[in-house]
Amino acid sequence: MKLIRRLSSLWACAALALASPALADDGYRLWLGSAREQTSPVPVELSDDSPTLRIAAEELRRALPAGSRPVLLARADDPALAGLGIERQALGLEGYRVQRAMIGGREMTLVTGATDIAILYGAFAVLRHMNSGGDAADLALISVPKTRLRILNHWDNLDGAVERGYAGQSLWDWWTLPDFKHPRYADYARANASIGINGTVLNNVNAKAQSLTAPYIAKAAALAEVFRPYGIKIYLSARFSAPIEIGGLKTADPRDPAVAAWWKAKAGEIYRAIPDFGGFLVKANSEGQPGPRDYGASHADGANMLAAAVKPHGGIVMWRAFVYADTDPEDRAKQAYTEFKPLDGQFADNVLVQVKNGAIDFQPREPFHPLFGAMPKTPLIAEFQITKEYLGFATHLAYLGPLFEEVLDAPTGVRRGETVASVITDKADGQALSGMAGVANIGRDRDWSGSTFNQANWYVFGRLAWDPALSSQALAREWAAQTFGDDPVVIDTVVAMMMRSREAVVDYTGPLGLAHLFATGHHYGPGPWVSDLARPEWNPVYYHRADKQGIGFDRTRTGSNAIAQYAPSIARRYADPRSTPPEELLWFHHLPWDYRMADGKTLWEELVRRYDRGVAEVAAMREQWATLKPRIDAERWTKTDVFLAVQHREAQWWRDASLAYWRSINGLALPAGSKAPEHSLEHYKQMRFPFAPGNPH
Template identity: 50%
Template sequence: MRTYVQRVGSWLCLLAGLMWSVAANADDGYRLWLKYDLIKDAGLRTAYASQAGFIQVTGRSGILASAAGELQAGLQGLLGKPVPVVSSGSKTGGIVLTVSQAVALPNAEGYQLTQQGGNVVISAKTEAGVLYGAFALLRHLQTRQPLRNLPQSSSPKVRYRMLNHWDNVNGTIERGYAGGTLWKWYELPETVDPRYRDYARANASLGINGSVLNNVNASARFMTAEYLQKVAAIANVFRAYGIRVYLSVYFPAPKVVGGLKTSDPLDPQVKAWWTDKVAEIYKLIPDFGGFLVKANSEGEPGPQDYGRTHADGANMLAEALGDHDGIVLWRSFVYKADPKGDRFKAAYEEFKPLDGQFHKKVIVQVKNGPIDFQVREPFSPLFGAMDRTPLAMEFQITQEYLGFATHSVFEAPLFKECLDSDTWQKGKGSTVAKVIDGSVGNYTLSAMAGVANTGSDRNWTGNPMGQANWYAFGRLTWDHTLASETLAREWVNMTLTTEPKAAQAITDMMLRSREIYVDYTNPLGLHHIMGYGIHYGPEPWLDRAPRPDWRHTYYHRADSIGVGFDRTASGSNALSQYKPEVQAQWNNPESCPLPYLLWFHHVAWTKKLPTGRTLWDEICTRYYTGADAVGWMQQQWAQAKPAIDPELYADVAGRLATQHREAIWWRDACVLYFQTFAKRPIPAPFRQPDRTLEDVKRLVDIYQMR
């Protein structure tokens, strides 16, 4: 529909009597990175085609059918010719899918791509492994790699690779910026949106194998027979792509749904209710994945309402799961409103004493940082502290604090920064990645979850560039050693362009984008100074809120001397929650890396930093150069224009223009506000903002008006 309308634009062409031409559909982003457009290089096409004469499969399960179907569709698109699927034969020049226990792989879900007997063979111990191998082969072609680069072998480092959907039953998504929920609860189970399958395909192509469908602020509805039928209809679609469904639990469900007098996890009736509920669920959904729980957190009920611990609650659910192949993911995101405390320390204080008390089916799911998905956080101290408990990583893919769907921020560097941090839990090299993949603790349970950025918008993520964050997160759940640059380049090649110069320009833009965002919003370790009602614009001046730890002066502690939160022994001593080696990195303001400086230290405005500038001058420099750098991003994007679909180009170009305008808003708001404490001029060559602090406050107020 939109295609020809676009073409109408040039009125002069119409007057000149030019013919109307029906162009190929504009790229609306729906296909994500699974585009399979024709490879333009005829030589490369021929080379690939010589190994793609047929697809041979033996067996007929749903997952193998998915693998064969995906290959068939992908090859037809990339090579421009149909590829038959055959059940047997002894021909050469094709692709053979085999499931065999004899394959030398460490892992049931891993795959091998080899060249054997004139064929490309995709082999794995399970059908899911073959599916992952099929997507790997397609990726190989989509990124234009030579076939001689086979063989490849790969196995996932993490067992439970999940998206968490904070989707509500009313169709909204908490922290969703791409339309409404994908899950059409009112229409289910009778109407099954074809989109569910494409969602599953996209996830499987990355290695994701689980989806928590509902918000952690959970509705009790999901524990009713009525809603479980709906959930089962989705699970039936996902199954053919190796995706298991999970549900967030509303802890008082036994009372609310079951009509019991209590939801006390130690009450025998409550236990029995959950055991029966689990049986009911597995009857409907034999491959149900398990439960995710937010309890006694931000007003959500939980076991503490009955004087029980998080472990009591989690273990009760784990026991209810019994012999079923399901797990409990229990979130550690808790904090009490204490004006004298430090929210940074809350999760550790509540969970460290429970270490070792959790049932073997429980994983404690920890947000990457100690506060709440800020633009940069030090890794959560729990990752170094829970010696006897498997921990899951919880990243946020949706850009709650990263400019919603407007700003382009590639998150792989953020994920990697955390994953590569060394906790020293069991000595040097105990990186966060190795803690959560189970290798430090020698656990078989390991999990990585990302709070999804998907929604009902046609292109799934609102900002087309947001697709890259879904992509990068998914690929990292499979292999956390992948470099940010690799992920960016793969995604760009598969999604936007394979033209080398354009791909390079975009990749460069993506790789710098997060640091640029940090600079114009929260440089040097500033955090939690965003708009109160809208985690989007700046509001560092916020000093009234229902809870002390929702006030922003609580975090930045600016005064006439300096700025930053002293978390050393002279302050909240949150640093003591880390291993001594980690403390040593951060506890000295002289040697603390600048990105973390104001996370741990209250630093004088006049303090000279290693950059040669005073703190005040450095803060200003970051805000100004950060905002300027968005202009550089716009230039990078413009360079790629000839190689990009015009509609997609215009979409991102528009968002970058907004981002530039808003980066200057952040800059002005923060330098003007902090200047009221620092009482120093904006350092040359930068200029005092044209507008006043009142001006930028008014703008913030607009975005928080009813």
């Protein structure tokens, strides 16, 4: 009997082993998977030799299944391809084409493009196609990026801290650079190239002038050397007052010839060390950062002065439109439009104005920024936040693909068919520059971004930057298949969780268009009651304006009239609460607590329902994830399970603290069936988190 029980136990263990991946997975490999055990690698031939083509060949040799057709990597102008009808001009510099072809009397898989980098993108497209369920025997792929610039913004500081970073210290070890080039730098570049990212800003937009000194230029040059074969240019955030701080000048006025000469010389110094340096990213006159307005000059004056310095070298300037200052006490959401719209057409042709997806600050939900469509004479680059400053840091599951897609698909109302995506792509007004920037969520954590599901946000950003018309749901499925394997149960379950996750965070943090209700500074947890900070727009009460009568920010003509910054068709929709989408209702309207929603519920009842729904969604995600335990490696399953438990607890905290506060204002009872908060409002107000990650201490 003991033997039978022992055999039964062994059989059960064997069955579990068959259902589970054999190897642990710490997340380091990201969506790129592991190399196959190749006894006879597929032949991959190169029509020319370069570091980039060698990388592409090695990727294919170690990943293509045995028995696949031989592969040829060749530029589209190669004479051997002359009879294939490849439209080289249509591919541009980065587009690729993959096809079955007879070349020299042999049937081969051809990966081609105008440049070596395009061929590398094509090689990664082959692997993506195969690893997400495609057939290696029938490859016919063609894709051209819709944007020129696909850039990660690292908010990394020289001391190794990452502002709004939740995956450990900075990936860049400035102390050991330029001498030691950590292998992770190449792995980082490889991951970015696999999704089409072609640029990275190394340092925080709250920049230190020392980033532009000779020692740090040499360190940046070492990183550029690693990144170059992967098609990634580096950029630096430039502190506007650097001529004073490291140049010995008495002014940083962009109209001063000595200042312009200093920047011209500095640009020359950088380009001598990094010939393919991309240019500068600038945060100016925002949150205390220096800028041209300190001298009575305009943003165009400042941007154009820097643009003139880098233009002889082919460089660009990305000038952020995030101008968060106390210059518009009426409504912070109006500031960027007010300052930048009048400057349309005044920027140099190598300047892009970098505009956040919404008018406030990377909230879980914001209406699209009114500057999109409002500056037709100026190239705009859209800025999204991949790191989850306001979406639960690294521990909350919040797939941001739907957020990105929601903004990109938004009609501007300015011209027929125009969307945010068309404004920032090559369709935009014939502009030579276009792009998307994402605030990176990458650090030194072994899994790069703090959790497996955070990797999906890096992935979907890169893929949407390449083509904003792609579906966030299709990309979630694509990522899940590459990350977890081809088990359809795993893929279906994971995608279902991902597609509901961002809306759940919106529900338990700021439903119905509420925004910026976070605790002070670190933005960890709720703080809708905060009202004692020095400037009005630093306080959450500024944004929700709740009182005994109602809640919400009136941005119609009876309030700040921020709706006037949108095209008339959009403004008309937002002017009436009945035509305003419920998800944005309280962003644009201050409404009575008993305002009747479309289904007859009062505003208060609907608000409570959404808080409850957010918590319930997280509970449901936990249950779904639990069913996958036998199908996913223990390391990643366990970490995600723990994080979902944290998220559930913190969603409940958000719900309880928020409802306790709203009830202290409106005096209303909770709807039937909705539980009272676990603690008193005072309990939640007393909670402190002095060392929350990602916040300067």
